[in-house]
Amino acid sequence: MSDCVICLEEITKTYRMGEVEVNALAGVSLRIRRGEAVAIMGPSGSGKSTLMNILGCLDRPTSGRYELDGEKVETLNDDALAAIRNRKVGFVFQSFNLLGRTTALANVELPLRYAGQTKGRRERAALMLQSVGLGDRIRHRPTELSGGQQQRVAIARALVNEPAMVLADEPTGNLDSRSGAEILQLLMQLNRERGTTLIVVTHDSSVAANTQRVIRLRDGLIEAEYVPGSEPA
Amino acid sequence: MFLAQNLLEALESLTSNKLRSGLTMLGIVIGVAAVIAMLSVGQGASASITGAINEIGTNLIFVTSGGQEDVTVTRPLTMGDARAIADPLQAPSVLLVAPMIQSRVDVAVGGESNSTQLQAVTADYQQVRNVTLSDGEFINDDQVLGRASVVVLGSDVAEKLFGTTVGLVGETVRLQGQPFRIIGVEESKGGSGFGSQDDHVTIPLTTAQARFTAQRGGAPDQLDMILAQAVTTEAVPQAVTEIEEILRARHRVQVGKDDFTTFKQQDILQTAAQITGVLTIFLGGIAAISLLVGGIGIMNIMLVSVTERTREIGLRKALGARRRDILIQFLTESATLSLAGGTIGILLGWFLAWTIGQIATATGNDFTPVVGIDSILLATIFSAAVGLFFGIYPASRAASLQPVEALRYE
Secondary structure, X not given: OOOEEEEEEEEEEEEEEOOEEEEEEEEEEEEEXXXXXXXXXXXXXXXXXHHHHHHOOOOOOOEEEEEEOOEEHHHOOHXXXXXXXXXXXXXXXXXXXXXXXXXXXXXXXXXXHHOOOOOOHHHHHHHHHHHOOOOOOOOOOHHHOOHHHHHHXXXXXXXXXXXXXXXXXXXXXXXXXXXXXXXXXXXXXXXXXHOOEEEEEOOOHHHHOOOOEEEEEEOOEEEEEEOOOOOOO | OOHHHHHHHHHHHHHOOHHHHHHHHHHHHHHHHHHHHHHHHHHHHHHHHHHHXXXXXXXXXXXXXXXXXXXXXXXXXXXXXXXXXXXXXXXOOEEEEEEEEEEEEEEEEOOEEEEEEEEEEXXXXXXXXXXXXXXXXXXXXXXXXXXXOEEEEOHHHHHHHHOOOOOOOOOEEEEOOEEEEEEEEEOOOOOOOOOOOOXXXXXXXXXXXXXXXXXXXXXXXXXXXXXXXXXXXOOHHHHHHHHHHHHHHHHOOOOOOOOEEEEEHHHHHHHHHHHHHHHHHHHHHHHHHHHHHHHHHXXXXXXXXXXXXXXXXXXXXXXXXXXXXXXXXXXXXXXXXHHHHHHHXXXXXXXXXXXXXXXXXXXXXXXXXOOOHHHHHHHHHHHHHHHHHHHHHHHHHHHOOOHHHHHHOO
């Protein structure tokens, strides 16, 4: 238990869409060890996004228990959830989601600001940008950066608070294959070197092939779990 | 989170859409400028009106004949009444008394003739009414005793008859055909909303009694008005009481049936202050409405901005922003917008007030708009409050967005 950074038990999530109830998750139990790199796959409508939202503490499950790095998430209120997201989760989005008005440095500083940190923010953010290979671009705005560079800024932002895990939602989806491969490499490298738990949501099996474990969802349930390469039929 | 950081971010966000921020601010600018300009015009008007009244003297009391409508038997005011009021034993709060007869009179020089107001007074009148002369001297006690045929011209009368106000002493004018020697010309007091104060001629009271009362009928020592000056401004109510007691005893009136009326200069001042106060509130109220409209403009734009930045809000929440952080962010933006607008508005309002003052001076009115610290403070606080108040709804809408939905928003 102690080596598990994520522990999901019988998680369900039900949406009401008008008269109809939709079971997005129908009872998912899942454990992810500290330092592990996991891919979550599945066709659209399988519950991938819902699972990712719950893992990232953006949403609450309808029922079930979720423990993230020792915190019982399902009992927390909105502000406590915000604090958990701030300290324990780093997000990397498909569309980067950087603030276009500010510099790369200010974007990376943002989580530190919401953490209430006042001193050394700038230095730490700059250091983080350096470690993703953008040390010479810290004063650039997102619009002045390529897609791959923007995603690097996003990764730096995700890691700056030293979270328990990084959640990457189709991180290479908006990139050409070369910068996509570079981003993937960077993520895997950070996973190896820093021991940051990495969860990648993707439907690209070549992305999943880089991870240690693949979890395949279908109709709100875990359909299969396997080591990449040994894909069951 | 620190204020400076929030402010910086708000400025960044506002300057990223300069045209929109500018137009939104314009509503507040106009509102605040209107408030400042209107209040200053109101205060300026009030100052110039009370100033004009003060010049006449605030410790002045007018006593006229005639009381309420149901008083049928009226004894006229007489010289005896005036002497009684002037008696320091009977009326210690009264400093000076100026009995007065008023009527219309024709003034003629050569073929030129003019109808004007005749004032027949004693020497004390000069001090009671603060009469200043641009040329010559006022009527003195000897001239009153000797029923001298001398006259002091109001500046308007001098202008009309001679086309000048200087060098007239020693000339002769005809009042109702009788020759009078000019001994002085009054300095112009200017109009003050109650008609010209310069269109009259002044002669000794006794001369009028001897020469003109026959035409008017009635007792020879009958007066139209008694002017009394209280020893101090504070003593005015006491002086009024003393005068009323003296006149009630002398006229033997029934209780509650005074056949005379007293009127304090202070009453005019109070009425004027009331009128200008209402005027100021009225003007300020109209201006405040435009400020309100400006505030609604801010709310409108902030709502648009929240919708536009739903994804940004979602992202900030994903990165750990609490409800409060988002609330403060948007409130800072709207407050910054309205404060900046308020500052520009104050400057513009100041400029407007100054321009109005210049126009007033150029057209010959003595009128200075007053931009007081209080109206600046009022406008600043009001505009910041408008920004906060109208920012609260959009900001709380932003703060209560669910992160999942906000991130999904396209």
